[in-house]
Amino acid sequence: MMQLTPMMKQYMDIKKNYQDCILFFRLGDFYEMFFDDALIASKAMEVTLTGKSCGLEERAPMCGVPYHAADTYIAKLINKGYKVAICEQIEDPSTSKGIVKREVVRVITPGTVVSQTMLNENENNYLASIFLDETGAGIAYCDISTGEISTTELRGQRNIERLLNELEKIRAKEIIANEAVALDGLLDDLKENNNAYFSLLESRYYNKNTSVEVVLRQFNVKSLKGLGIEEMHLAVMALGALLSYLFETQKQNLSHLSFLKVYDTHEHMSLDKSTIRNLELTESMFDKKVQGSLLGVLDRTQTAMGSRKMKQWIREPLNHLPEINERLNSVELLVENILLRNNIKENLKKVYDLERLSGRIACGNTNAKDLIALRNSIFVLPDLKSELSACGDPLLEELEKNMDSLTEIYELIDKAIVDDPPYTLKDGGLIRSGYSNELDQLKESILDGQNWIASLEVTEKERTGIKSLKVGFNKVFGYFIEVTKSYFDMVPDNYIRKQTLANCERYITPELKEVESIVLNAETKINQMEYELFIEIRNYIKDYIQKIQRTSLAISILDVLTSFAEVSSKLGYVKPQVNNDDIIIIEKGRHPVIENTIRHGIFVSNNTYIDRENNSMLLITGPNMSGKSTYMRQTALIVLMAQIGCFVPADSAVIGIVDRIYTRIGASDNLSQGQSTFFVEMSELAYILNTASDKSLIILDEIGRGTSTYDGLSIAWAVVEYLCSSKGRIRTMFATHYHELTALEGHIKGVKNLNVDVQEKDGNIIFLHKIIEGSASRSYGIHVAKLAGVPQQLLHAAENKLNELEDSGASINLKKYTKTLEEEDAELKEETEQISFFDFAPNPVLEKLKSLDLMNITPSKAFEILEELKKAAEDQTGLKQGL
Numbered sequence: 001m002m003q004l005t006p007m008m009k010q011y012m013d014i015k016k017n018y019q020d021c022i023l024f025f026r027l028g029d030f031y032e033m034f035f036d037d038a039l040i041a042s043k044a045m046e047v048t049l050t051g052k053s054c055g056l057e058e059r060a061p062m063c064g065v066p067y068h069a070a071d072t073y074i075a076k077l078i079n080k081g082y083k084v085a086i087c088e089q090i091e092d093p094s095t096s097k098g099i100v101k102r103e104v105v106r107v108i109t110p111g112t113v114v115s116q117t118m119l120n121e122n123e124n125n126y127l128a129s130i131f132l133d134e135t136g137a138g139i140a141y142c143d144i145s146t147g148e149i150s151t152t153e154l155r156g157q158r159n160i161e162r163l164l165n166e167l168e169k170i171r172a173k174e175i176i177a178n179e180a181v182a183l184d185g186l187l188d189d190l191k192e193n194n195n196a197y198f199s200l201l202e203s204r205y206y207n208k209n210t211s212v213e214v215v216l217r218q219f220n221v222k223s224l225k226g227l228g229i230e231e232m233h234l235a236v237m238a239l240g241a242l243l244s245y246l247f248e249t250q251k252q253n254l255s256h257l258s259f260l261k262v263y264d265t266h267e268h269m270s271l272d273k274s275t276i277r278n279l280e281l282t283e284s285m286f287d288k289k290v291q292g293s294l295l296g297v298l299d300r301t302q303t304a305m306g307s308r309k310m311k312q313w314i315r316e317p318l319n320h321l322p323e324i325n326e327r328l329n330s331v332e333l334l335v336e337n338i339l340l341r342n343n344i345k346e347n348l349k350k351v352y353d354l355e356r357l358s359g360r361i362a363c364g365n366t367n368a369k370d371l372i373a374l375r376n377s378i379f380v381l382p383d384l385k386s387e388l389s390a391c392g393d394p395l396l397e398e399l400e401k402n403m404d405s406l407t408e409i410y411e412l413i414d415k416a417i418v419d420d421p422p423y424t425l426k427d428g429g430l431i432r433s434g435y436s437n438e439l440d441q442l443k444e445s446i447l448d449g450q451n452w453i454a455s456l457e458v459t460e461k462e463r464t465g466i467k468s469l470k471v472g473f474n475k476v477f478g479y480f481i482e483v484t485k486s487y488f489d490m491v492p493d494n495y496i497r498k499q500t501l502a503n504c505e506r507y508i509t510p511e512l513k514e515v516e517s518i519v520l521n522a523e524t525k526i527n528q529m530e531y532e533l534f535i536e537i538r539n540y541i542k543d544y545i546q547k548i549q550r551t552s553l554a555i556s557i558l559d560v561l562t563s564f565a566e567v568s569s570k571l572g573y574v575k576p577q578v579n580n581d582d583i584i585i586i587e588k589g590r591h592p593v594i595e596n597t598i599r600h601g602i603f604v605s606n607n608t609y610i611d612r613e614n615n616s617m618l619l620i621t622g623p624n625m626s627g628k629s630t631y632m633r634q635t636a637l638i639v640l641m642a643q644i645g646c647f648v649p650a651d652s653a654v655i656g657i658v659d660r661i662y663t664r665i666g667a668s669d670n671l672s673q674g675q676s677t678f679f680v681e682m683s684e685l686a687y688i689l690n691t692a693s694d695k696s697l698i699i700l701d702e703i704g705r706g707t708s709t710y711d712g713l714s715i716a717w718a719v720v721e722y723l724c725s726s727k728g729r730i731r732t733m734f735a736t737h738y739h740e741l742t743a744l745e746g747h748i749k750g751v752k753n754l755n756v757d758v759q760e761k762d763g764n765i766i767f768l769h770k771i772i773e774g775s776a777s778r779s780y781g782i783h784v785a786k787l788a789g790v791p792q793q794l795l796h797a798a799e800n801k802l803n804e805l806e807d808s809g810a811s812i813n814l815k816k817y818t819k820t821l822e823e824e825d826a827e828l829k830e831e832t833e834q835i836s837f838f839d840f841a842p843n844p845v846l847e848k849l850k851s852l853d854l855m856n857i858t859p860s861k862a863f864e865i866l867e868e869l870k871k872a873a874e875d876q877t878g879l880k881q882g883l
């Protein structure tokens, strides 16, 4: 019977434990893949599929990549969603007997990448871990390329929604979770909403004692109390699983994951995923690029760490006044002090990605070039520190204190490593002379021999008279003497022929070989010694990782603040006045992105006033394309910018802190997402109504469009009433094409009509983009149709029809159904009940929608409900008659 070769047996034994990975099996200078792995990998990496005899009748499918180019190939596999297990030879093949020992030294997964070729420098590479049980959810996530690690826990109401929102903010590349996540269709939701590699881990990862143990060990503490998570069972479970998973894949200590950040999701303004998208915070809706987003405008950071920090800040605006003011004050100083700002910028330009570098040092992945980059970055620190110390701003001075000048490391690298070292570590050329006596002596000892070989060509030419004689070197023969054909008869007796080429012959001499062996042996020794010295240096630096991390964190924050100041100063932003009141007053506000991208004309600034009394519900009407959406988004963006600590595009701004911004962009404006059904719209609305607090800001853009006019109007009306109910009027901006709603001003407290001014001239309209008080007189739909090029004949017909409709009184007048505020007040005095929309026209569709618990519905159930709703909507003749 045929048997596997011993090497193939070894392969099979190892592969058995890594079924879910592509196994990179090291063979000399190559990594090879066999069988199914080869079939998959050859395709994914675009390399040739061949075969290898493996002892069986048929050759094993095989493909391979050279080890020095492995990173690029691994990146391809990771990007296509595979995991890669790296199996190395762990003993020296030249000294081992029989088959070389091999072991998997690392498993690379999308969330555990550290190699530079696989990372985007402006983006964190997060691995997130979720632990879910009936009491709530624990989240832990880390970026092992930077050393960042954080955890939180969600308990109480609406865990699942908050979990989804939190993950939207983190945007992990890989997510691990316990089995509970597979229930209730949550996994499908997670998969749909996150572009991440997903794995459900076995229950052994979720043992309470083990979790506590690994957490204590990792952060080197005696009790969870020290970490501030002793009461956070769910967070500990998520964190424990995260760490265990890391140990199993990385197979080494990750000492740089040392500062655990424990956060509370209420510390930050919460932004759900549609808001992050609708406001185009970090990428544009249209082409998903940074350009065209708020980030695109604000990011003028100089370092990669700063750029990543900027993204984090934009996704996590602050809720606490002191912290907001702290940032705003620093930005103010940097706006005013141009010299300081420029000096900081110049220094930051020279700073390398210290955060990722410390990650690589911790993982033992640094080369000598990295250390030179580290040295060059450290070089600017004293300067940066002296700029900031005593600059008079508390936050900047604190950042300065957190920067370590890292002098010891600078001196060490400067003394030890040559300025332009090679990428490889084992071929010498790394260590400066003067650093190690032993190394210098060794190098000196072969100088004689090297000089002798170097001068051999000249001396032998002279001695033999062969003019074309050359001394060369190749890997197979070592040093040789080359003589061309025409001089063959002059070759001396002591030359020993080694190789015949077309035009020449190559010789050696016993003496040459003797010197060569001394030189080559010594060179091997030198290279080995240089390598060892390098590793020693790298290990020494490992002890400084926490200092480097603290320094790089301070630098990243400084970078963001400086970038805010730079943009604010260049684009004419002002410092907002932020407070804990409920009023938002913006004078001459602009949309930060559109004002930069507008092609012709200039951006028209607009004022905003919202409070929780008489101006809580701004109803904005006006023709299409007049600027309603822009106005609302600009308000939301200005609030958000103030709360991340940036100046704002306005002449002045007073911002009463907002705990959440919600946006709902109606079906017609949201076609790009391709799923703008009425159901989606209504479920988002339900979500807003159910979760908004009296500190929230709600942007509703054309909701209710996806259904019949009566339905849509009824829903819009009910929404206005709901959000203006006296128990908690919530600040809302509502752009609507239902002109009928404007009748509610004066009837419902809080409602304020605004419209966008247009000029009519000879039957044409000119958009002025100016927001004015009052309701739009007409909707100008026909004018817009004209602008869009709809045929003249059709426009006439439409105009006639419109006139007929208006004359016949077919339009709806809500005033009939509501009382004025004065009437209401009078009635209240008589202790009568306030009339509500729901009292006289109960809408079963709405009632049903409000009662839905969306997170606990399966897709098939959702469809069933949708059918019911549709039927109910069709049956609503009662309501139509009522109107």
Ligand SMILES: Nc1ncnc2c1ncn2[C@@H]1O[C@H](COP(=O)(O)OP(=O)(O)O)[C@@H](O)[C@H]1O
Residues within 6 Å of the ligand: 594, 598, 602, 603, 604, 605, 622, 623, 624, 625, 626, 627, 628, 629, 630, 631, 769, 770
């Ligand atoms: N304040 C403004 N100043 C200048 N141009 C504006 C302004 N507001 C909007 N626009 C322009 O008008 C276009 C349509 O604006 P948008 O807000 O989408 O209109 P609406 O929501 O009313 O249909 C924008 O893309 C922009 O080019």
Ligand SMILES: [Mg+2]
Residues within 6 Å of the ligand: 625, 628, 629, 630, 669, 701
């Ligand atoms: Mg719009």
